[in-house]
Amino acid sequence: MGFDKITRKEDYSAWYNEIVKNADLAEHSAVKGCMVIKPYGYAIWEGMQQKLDFMFKETGHSNAYFPLLIPKSFLSKEAAHVDGFAKECAVVTHYRLKNDPNGKGVIVDPDAKLEEELIIRPTSETVIWSTYKNWIQSYRDLPILLNQWANVMRWEMRTRLFLRTSEFLWQEGHTAHATKEEALAETVQMLEVYADFAENFLGVPVIKGVKTPNERFAGAEETFCIEGLMQDGKALQMGTSHFLGQNFAKAFDVKFQSKEGKMEYVWASSWGVSTRLVGALIMAHSDDDGLVLPPNIAPIQVVMVPIYKTEEERNAILDYFKSLKKELSSLNIRVKIDDRDTHKPGFKFAEWEYKGVPLRIAVGPRDMQNQTVELARRDTKTKETFNQDGLANYIHGLLPKIQESLYLKAKTFRDERIIEVNTWDEFVHALDHTPGFISAHWDGSPETEQAIKDKTKATIRCIPLENKLEEGKCILTGNKSSQRVLFARAY
RNA sequence: CGGGAUGUGGCUCAGCCCGGUAGAGCACUCGCAUGGGGUGCGAGGGGUCGCUAGUUCGAAUCUAGUCAUCCCGACCA
Structure with missing residues (x-):
C-alpha cells in the first residue's frame, strides 16, 4: 500500500471514497453509476444478509424470487408509483443484436423490437401484486409473507459507491393481509426488526419515525423509516417500511372473499434495506486510520500475525496460531491467520488496521518464550500483552464489549447532535x-x-x-x- | 440539461506556454540483505500520450471537431 490518508476533517467525502477504495470494498465499473463489490465488501453485505434473513424467517417470512424485467404497462397502474419512478427507469426495447453491416461491432437489430417494452425493476411492487392476484381468492390464502433478495436499478444522476448507485442490491419484503390492522402491524414489526438490526448488529443508533407526505414512498399510505446520523452530521435513511393500504390491490384488482362472504381488497406492506447500509456502517464508525468494523459484522474478527526470522520460529508460531484458531472457532469467532511470507509484519498491521479488523494478535519469538501474545484493539488503538493461557475466553468476552463500546460512542455523538x-x-x-x-x-x-x-x-x-x-x-x-x-x- | 475542470504505463501526476519522437513516485518482477508498526539497496518489465482530422520535415505539445470522466446545480433507497 503506502497511500496518503485523508482525514475526516479535511474532506469528509474524499475520506469516505478512500476508505471504500483502499479497504478493498468496492470500485467503479465500466458502466457509470454501477459498482463492482469486491470480496471484502461483499463479505460485509453477506454478513448483513445472513443476519437479516434469519430475522425475517424468525418473524414468519419466506424467500421467493420475482423477475428482473417488468412490463412497462405494470408501472402505470398505480398513479403515484409511476410518478415516483418513471424518471429513473432503464427500459429494454429490443431482444437481439446483429453484426453491423457497415463495419465492426454489433448493432441493435431493428427487426427485434419488443411488442411491449420492459423496464428493469426499480422495485417490485407491480410484478409481485400482478402475481398475488392469481394467488389470492379467499381469506384462507392470507397472509402472504414474502421477501426477496435482489438487485434493482434506478438511473441516478449522481452516484456514490454504496450510498447511491444505479444498480444496487437489497431485500424487499412484500406482504398481503386481510385487514388494515394486520398490515399496519406488519409494517411496524419490520421497522422494529430493522432498528434492532441497525443498533445491535451494526452498532448504529437509529431514530424510528414516519415520513412526511413529501418524503413518502411512491404508492404508500404511510412510510416508516429508521434514520441514522453520520459523523459529518448528515442524516442517512437506513431502511424503510411502507404501509401500502389497498393501493396496489386496487391497481392490480386483488380481492379476497372474507369469512362473511364479502369481496374485499387486500391490504399490503413492503419494506427494504440495501447495500447502502455498508455505506452507513463505514460512515458511522470509521476513523482517520481507516475502516472500523463492529465485531458482529466484521468478516474477520481476529487476525493473527506471526513475527519471525527463521523457518523454525515461523513454524512454531503458526502451530500455536492453528491451535488458537481452533479454540476460537469453536466459540464461533471468525479468525484469519495471516501467514503470508511475502509481507512484513508492520505492513500487515497497517493493512488489517485499515480494513477494520476488531482485534489483532501478534506473536513473535519473545512471546513464544514468555507464553504471551500482543493483543491490539482497532477501536481504541490500544495494545496489551496477554497470557496465552485463557486467551480464547478473554477474546470471547472482549468482542461484545467492543461492539457495545462502538455503539455507545456512536450514540453519544448522535444524542449530542x-x-x-x-x-x-x-x-x-x-x-x-x-x-x-x-x-x-x-x-x-x-x-x-x-x-x-x-x-x-x-x-x-x-x-x-x-x-x-x-x-x-x-x-x-x-x-x-x-x-x-x-x-x-x-x- | 446549464456552469467549471481534466484526459499521458495498473495508480497519482510532471512534460504542453517556447513542437525534435516520453519521464517521476507508488505498484509489479528478479536478486541480496532485512523481519516486534507501511524495510533497504541493486537490477528489470510495462505507455498507439482519450479519439479523429488538420498545420508541419517532424505533434503528448499548436488548431478544429468529437468522445469520456470528475466537480458544482435540478432528481433520489
Missing part, C-alpha cells in the same frame, strides 16, 4: 455549526417543508414515533404546530 431550536435563526445557525438532527416545530404543510428545503437544503427526516405532543410555532411561518419534527441535511 439532536438539537432543539425554536427560531429560524437558531435553526440556520445549528445547521451550519452543529450539523445533525434539528428538532423544530413545523406547521405541517408541504409548502413550508419545501420552502425550508429550498432555503437550507435541510429536509424533514421524520416525525419520531412516540413523539411527545407539544404546542409551538413553526420556525418558518410562525403558524401553530402540535409537535416537533427532525430536520437534517441528508445523503
Whole structure:
C-alpha cells in the first residue's frame, strides 16, 4: 500500500471514497453509476444478509424470487408509483443484436423490437401484486409473507459507491393481509426488526419515525423509516417500511372473499434495506486510520500475525496460531491467520488496521518464550500483552464489549447532535455549526417543508414515533404546530 | 440539461506556454540483505500520450471537431 490518508476533517467525502477504495470494498465499473463489490465488501453485505434473513424467517417470512424485467404497462397502474419512478427507469426495447453491416461491432437489430417494452425493476411492487392476484381468492390464502433478495436499478444522476448507485442490491419484503390492522402491524414489526438490526448488529443508533407526505414512498399510505446520523452530521435513511393500504390491490384488482362472504381488497406492506447500509456502517464508525468494523459484522474478527526470522520460529508460531484458531472457532469467532511470507509484519498491521479488523494478535519469538501474545484493539488503538493461557475466553468476552463500546460512542455523538431550536435563526445557525438532527416545530404543510428545503437544503427526516405532543410555532411561518419534527441535511 | 475542470504505463501526476519522437513516485518482477508498526539497496518489465482530422520535415505539445470522466446545480433507497 503506502497511500496518503485523508482525514475526516479535511474532506469528509474524499475520506469516505478512500476508505471504500483502499479497504478493498468496492470500485467503479465500466458502466457509470454501477459498482463492482469486491470480496471484502461483499463479505460485509453477506454478513448483513445472513443476519437479516434469519430475522425475517424468525418473524414468519419466506424467500421467493420475482423477475428482473417488468412490463412497462405494470408501472402505470398505480398513479403515484409511476410518478415516483418513471424518471429513473432503464427500459429494454429490443431482444437481439446483429453484426453491423457497415463495419465492426454489433448493432441493435431493428427487426427485434419488443411488442411491449420492459423496464428493469426499480422495485417490485407491480410484478409481485400482478402475481398475488392469481394467488389470492379467499381469506384462507392470507397472509402472504414474502421477501426477496435482489438487485434493482434506478438511473441516478449522481452516484456514490454504496450510498447511491444505479444498480444496487437489497431485500424487499412484500406482504398481503386481510385487514388494515394486520398490515399496519406488519409494517411496524419490520421497522422494529430493522432498528434492532441497525443498533445491535451494526452498532448504529437509529431514530424510528414516519415520513412526511413529501418524503413518502411512491404508492404508500404511510412510510416508516429508521434514520441514522453520520459523523459529518448528515442524516442517512437506513431502511424503510411502507404501509401500502389497498393501493396496489386496487391497481392490480386483488380481492379476497372474507369469512362473511364479502369481496374485499387486500391490504399490503413492503419494506427494504440495501447495500447502502455498508455505506452507513463505514460512515458511522470509521476513523482517520481507516475502516472500523463492529465485531458482529466484521468478516474477520481476529487476525493473527506471526513475527519471525527463521523457518523454525515461523513454524512454531503458526502451530500455536492453528491451535488458537481452533479454540476460537469453536466459540464461533471468525479468525484469519495471516501467514503470508511475502509481507512484513508492520505492513500487515497497517493493512488489517485499515480494513477494520476488531482485534489483532501478534506473536513473535519473545512471546513464544514468555507464553504471551500482543493483543491490539482497532477501536481504541490500544495494545496489551496477554497470557496465552485463557486467551480464547478473554477474546470471547472482549468482542461484545467492543461492539457495545462502538455503539455507545456512536450514540453519544448522535444524542449530542439532536438539537432543539425554536427560531429560524437558531435553526440556520445549528445547521451550519452543529450539523445533525434539528428538532423544530413545523406547521405541517408541504409548502413550508419545501420552502425550508429550498432555503437550507435541510429536509424533514421524520416525525419520531412516540413523539411527545407539544404546542409551538413553526420556525418558518410562525403558524401553530402540535409537535416537533427532525430536520437534517441528508445523503 | 446549464456552469467549471481534466484526459499521458495498473495508480497519482510532471512534460504542453517556447513542437525534435516520453519521464517521476507508488505498484509489479528478479536478486541480496532485512523481519516486534507501511524495510533497504541493486537490477528489470510495462505507455498507439482519450479519439479523429488538420498545420508541419517532424505533434503528448499548436488548431478544429468529437468522445469520456470528475466537480458544482435540478432528481433520489
